[in-house]
Amino acid sequence: MFDDFFLISLVPILTGLFSALSCTLVGNILVLRKQAMLSDTISHVVLPGIVISFLIFGNLGPYFMLVGAGIAGLTAVGTIVVLRTYTSMDNSAAMATTLSVFFAAGVLMIELTLGGNVHLDVEHALYGNLESLIWIDGKSLMSIFDPAARQTIPVELTRAIIGFVLIASVMLVFYRFLIVSTFDQTFAEISGVPVGIVSASVALAATLAAVISFDAVGSIIVVAMFVCPPAAARVLTHSLRDQFCLSLLFSALSAVLGYAVAGYFPILVGFETSISAAGTIATLSGVILACAILYSKRQRSYDFLDGHQT
Amino acid sequence: MTVDAISATELTVDYDGVTAIKDVDFTVRAEKLTAIVGPNGAGKSTLIKALLGLIPTSTGIISCFGASPKQYRKNISYVPQRAQIDWEFPVNVFDVVSMGLYGELGLLRRFSSAHKNRVHSALSDVDMADFAARQISQLSGGQQQRVFLARSIVQDAELILLDEPFGGIDAKSETVIVDILRRQNQNGKSIVAVHHDLSTVKDYFDDVILLNKTVTAFGPVNNVFTKANIEKTYGVSNLDFLTGCG
């Protein structure tokens, strides 16, 4: 069962891990800004962007997909603005309309042009395709140190790692601006923080995270990776720094354990079957959130920070 | 002769398709406590936003200590109305006051011990030094307002602009905040506040600006805060009980 670990499991686990961490990083900001559903909108919207990129660049352009998705993301934001300006739609209706129209368009594009293409089909959009990330030359631990073997590492993993490093770096550098503009936008503006650019950057970071996660978990489950780990961390701590760290821990746990359970649990209980890794990851992150809420409830009568009853 | 804290000439601001304030002329004397009063919809908040550069002006000139808007931004600090904040945000008092320095620090400059001292000093100025580690959700209304005042003080700006600083605060907290403002004023700061309570204008402030889309009158309270001016601004009569003068 574990013989083929490097062939079959290592790359999916790592891809899932870095995708989850990327989403969770951005998710912290979205949860603080009360914009959790933006992740839902963006992840639905990247679908047609990815499809168009794939049509133009084919499988040769995994990084070009970021361009396509980025354009889709910006178009979507523009659509939301236009809808809110020219109709009576509020934010929720504009987002609901945009996400369903873009997703529908993406689905139609897939069916009309690719129809049955292995790399990109509707199932993929619904729950990703982690299980397909096979490392042909992955024979043992030594393979990691072999440059020749490393050539066949699926590009999805490389992209996920690069994406994570990018997002983490940007967030570290922009940390102060992010926090100030989230906490008190007017004050941030007066202090000279470019709040428009900051908001756009958050949306772009979310788009990047959604695209690299598309391969792992598709369009809808990715929302769980954006929202559940930060939410779980949020209810457990009063400190922003602890929230970020805890959320990353929960995210990693969900991703790694999720894949493991999906891959090995059914076999353990006797089924010759497999269940979706993406779905398991999402479910696990939900379980962690539920546990966090239950645990935090027990604490509410005594505030450990200040040592007084609340 | 000290330069005026604020000088506005023929200021007109259009907002959302409506002319919020028109041909506004006034000066704010430096190192004084000035109130801006007027009825609802008078354009007080619009004026503040225009002073802060948050919304563009249609016509007119604003200068602050003799400098143009782009330059003087560094010299104004702002205390907003209470309602706009998410009180459950995971920050403590120290964090909030530190944010006052972020404009100065930018993205990359280190938050040094000198900066820490400034934060603690600002907290002392508002009598909140013991609360540095407290979550803001655990503060009372008056305490929250003092924290935002501290955030403003830490910037060491020459002009402090407040939007309804006493809104929704109990009487004792109000007294405390007035004392803080007076102390800041004694240290050389100019204070301008949008104020809603006409009965306390004379007690708290040196100067007043009466605004209702245009400026009815401005200047020292004793000269300008008259029954006639107030009635003209608010469009009503019989306000003797408010001004305490005939």
Place this chain on the structure above:
Amino acid sequence: MTELIGYNTALALVGALLFGFSSGHVGAFVYLRKASLLSDSLAHATLPGLIIGFLVSTFLGMEEKNSWVLLLGAGASALLGVVVIQWITARTKLGFDTAIAAVLSVFFGSGIVLLTGVQSVSVGQQAGLEDYILGSVSGMLLQDVFFIGLVSIICSAAVVVYRRPLTAFIFDPVLSELAGYAQHRMSFLLSLLTLVITIIGLKIVGLILVVAMLTIPAATARLWSTCVWSMSSLSALFGSASAGIGVIISALLPNLPSGAVIVVIMFIALGLSIVVTHLRGSNV
């Protein structure tokens, strides 16, 4: 007609027309209530219940195409979603947006787990399950149309009967309470209608896109009308027409999921309406 498009499609068409009508009707109020994303969350939350319903009906040896149990499961699951959203917002300081995003994704994710599990072990009946995600016009039975039609008529009737209390509740809950219609009752009614519309829409439009049925026709209608009565009626008509046209196109081009086609049609109608009303200068 049936010669042109076939018996199944004719059935689907009738179902779609009726469903589109009632979803437009209910959607008008969901739209005014600004609850569009909530209905999105509930729609996604139906998935696990759907699969469990399938398992139950298979276990009980029911006829493979028996939709009742599936839809019952879907409803129960969505209801559970509502409860969880309530729980999260009541017991934590997390925002409403976080609650609905969490329920949406976690429920859907566990539904996918169940779906893939079933696909691996089952022998073939589950092929129709994926149709509930994006919608399909094939495999519509007469009993399905009866069910959808009946429920649609009931929902529309409820909207018509309760339109004034619902309107009052949306704009001023306190006033509506004073007028004798308790807030929680109106809220419950609207949520219930949303839930029911979602359930009956699963077959035709699929759970991902059913939110569009509750949003886009309403927004389009709002461009043309100023009062709630005409808005909800127009919304019903737009919903119905879009669903009908979408079903026919989807039948003619069998690869295309009906939900996706219908959504695109509704969006085109919205876009045209924006242009026309804007040019007319009568944007109300």
